[in-house]
Amino acid sequence: MQVIPVTAVHRGFGTTSRRDSWWVAPLGVFLGLSAFLGYATWAAFQNAHYHFGPYLSPFYSPELWGDSPHAWFGPKPGWWPALLPFSPALLILPFPGGFRFTCYYYRGAYYKAFWADPPSCAVGEPRKSYLGENSLPLIIQNIHRYFLYAAVAFLFMLSYDVWVAMWFDNAATGQKEFGIGVGTLVLLVNVILLTSYTLGCHSMRHLVGGRTDEVSKSPISDACYSCSSALNYKHQLFAWCSLFSVMFADVYVRLCSMGYWTDLRLL
DSSP states (O other): OOOOOOOOOOOOTTOOOOOSOTTHHHHHHHHHHHHHHHHHHHHHHHOSSOEETTEEOGGGOSOSSOSSTTOSSOSOOTTSOTTSOOOHHHHHTHHHHHHHHTOHHHHHHHHHHHHOSSSSTTOOOSOSOOOTTSSTTGGGGGGHHHHHHHHHHHHHHHHHHHHHTTEEEOTTTSSEEEOOBHHHHHHHHHHHHHHHHHHTOHHHHIIIIITSSOGGGSHHHHHHHHHHHHHHTTHHHHHHHHHHHHHHHHHHHHHHHHTSSOOOBOO
8 A cells, every 4th residue: 555655844823724713712712711810810819798698609609717607617717827818719719710720621722722722723833842631731631520529519519509599687587588689590590500511521421421331221321421411512602601600690799799789689
């Protein structure tokens, strides 16, 4: 059989034969992720205005130590180093943050948008070598499946926050009464989007059925795999919607706490 040699031609950075607007998608990802990271970092260090009535910002949930009624173990512990900034968000955000940072979709998105690796398909990148994810630091991407377990645990805790957000203080009786406010729905929608994103994760598909040779032989695994696959089909959409639903939930609680927005009681 005749062997035809193929010579790889290195493209200069940004060089391409494409005639479409290939730069729009990576630019949009760059702006979107930059906006979220900037806001999330600012909000995490605020340590203020993260709760309002029965509402707790998802950036601060679960609140292990803090000044709100939602804190599990009371105020900031005395053993906390005085030189380190304290915020309940800083204690828990590394877990959902790690889940998204190692997500298969987000990897492809921010590799293109931030590292130009490559900027887009068939577009020249600013490097000649390819190291893949088999060495540091990118080999840590392989721990994504372990961050998945933490992400699932967070879904239960955020769901509990929605339940708490249905009980309001009655000033007349001094007791709590059932109700639904706009903030309740904001937190509920956030949990729904986060659940759709998390359960459609590629690692979740593998966990519930993808690791078996014939998943159809197990009705339960087959059903779970089918549901996860259906969510995975829209994984990119849920990734972005849930990202900004988390941010908007924090914005909503923050502005209500600061008195700029009024939380309407619907029930």
